[in-house]
Amino acid sequence: MINQLISLFLVVIFLFSTPSVSFAQNNINNLDNLPPEKVQELISIRYSITTIEELENRGLLSETQAITETKSYLKKSQLIVGEKLSLEQIIQLTNNYEIVTPGSQTNIIQKIAGFVTFTNIILTSAAILLVLAVASLASLYLIPILMLIPDWGYEIIIYLVCFGAIVGGNFVTGIGEFIAFPGCLGLIGAISFSHYLHRKFFQKLVDEKNSYPYYLDSFILFIIWAIAAIIYQSSLLGFIAIIALETCLGFSVVITPLCYMIGFTERDVISRAMSASLILLTLYVSAEIANFELPYIGIFSTGVLFVGTFVYFVGTLIVSSKWYDYGKFNINRYLWLQFLTIGSGVTALYIGSVWQVLLLQRIGGTFFFLYLIEKYFELPWHEKLWAWATLGLAVILYLSALVAKKYPEYFFLVN
Structure with a gap:
């Protein structure tokens, strides 16, 4: 009898002192008794096993490999909770703990730590050294060569780059107009550079012809941009082409520090710019009302409707002012x-x-x-x-x- 009591006492002690048996007898139904990090490990095991099953279904893992890996993860879960669990039991236990994730600060730290790896440090250092090396080599060899190129050589290079972008965009599908657009705008800088290099010639032209060179410059830009707009069927290029046309007619926008001046280069061009804008507006508005699609040149409609209307009404504001004929006021003309x-x-x-x-x-x-x-x-x-x-x-x-x-x-x- 004494031996039986001793045996029973030893069994009770063993049961209470063994976590796995204690857990099993409590019929585990939640993870509240586990530390948060252990819960996270169990959730990680759950996702690892489901990933293995998905890889097996896709044929990326053999059945034998999947069984082996799954058993390995189930053994890890047993070490965490103290008893053997199936995947279904793990899913059931962790369902209420899906939202338990590390804090945002931890995530940021982890991301930074992941970025600042040894490999990334090496790559970043290599990139910095490469930039420094290229800059040093350019200062040693490239800049002296560039200094040997005469001004007219740079003038030719600038024009070649601009026209290269305008023509080259035609060979790129989908984004051709966005390659041609910088080339079109670059022509403004190229022409300005030409004016700087040949300033004596242009000044002589102004003195002899009493005409501003940018009328001709604007007309040339209009022709080039309009052709590019038609080739690319681009309303963006068509818009700037109309701006060039209005500039050629005498409209101008002068920008100075803290000041914008919108108007016309001289008094005599106002009627010309207004008449041309009104003709263009009448053409495009009539086509809009009649639902008539203008072949090839419909891309200019936005530029005409916006820029043309703007120029025309700026002109009406100026000529209808009583100060327009200041000094020789004519009541009939004014009315x-x-x-x-x-x-x-x-x-x-x-x-x-x-x-x-x-x-x-x-x-x-x-x-x-x-x-x-x-x-x-x-x-x-x-x-x-x-x-x-x-x-x-x-x-x-x-x-x-x-x-x-x-x-x-x-x-x-x-x-």
Whole structure:
């Protein structure tokens, strides 16, 4: 009897002192008693086994290899929880712990640690040394050679690079216009460089012909850019071609520190630029209304509708000002120009709203508003009335902002 009690006592002690047996008798149903890092190890084992099964299904692992690897991971899980578990039991146990992941700071540290490996350090050092070596070799050999090239040689090289990009883009599918575009813009710098090198010749041309060289430069750019736009069927190149055309007609934008000046190079070119812009607008708006697709040159429509409308209405603002004929004011001419400006604004709003030519509607509406502000300043304000004039302008601008906010379709650059 005593021997049986001793044996029973030893069995009880053994059961309580062995973790695996204790775990088994408790019929494990959660991992709350395990440290977080052990839970994460078990989750990792789960994903490793499911990955092995997926590789086996794809034929990347043989059945024997899959069984061997799975048994290995199941043994690791046994060491963690203290009893043998199947994959189904592991999945059931870890389902509630999917969201337990290391903190974001740990992830960042791990990523940095993964990046700053020995191999990456070597590669980074090699890249820095390569740049330094190339720069040193260039200063020793390339720069002295480049200094031997005359100015006209650089002029030829610049033009060859620009035309090479314009022509070469045609041989690249999908992104040809984006290769040609830098080449087209580069011609501006090339022409400017030519003006610098041959400044005496161009100055003589200005003195003798009384004409600005950039009219011819703009026309040449228009021809080249228009041909490139047609070849690539690019509205981007077509847009800058129309800008070059308007510049050739006398429109200009001068940029100085803290100041933009938009207008025309001289008084005599205003009517020419306005007439040409109106003709282009009439052509393209008529095609838009008639739903007629202009072959090959439809790519210029955005440039004409935007730049052409802008140039035309800037011209109407200038010629309709009472200061345009300052010193030789003619009331009949002044009234005719008011009629032209108001009629143009109303026509733009009507055509834009009825036939949904939204760009024409927005630009026309914006310049019609600017025209009203211009007329406000033309009222005969005397010195003592300027305070009232300023107050009135503030009220007008405030009300105009409310109108523009309510009807943004009639104003340009209004959300």
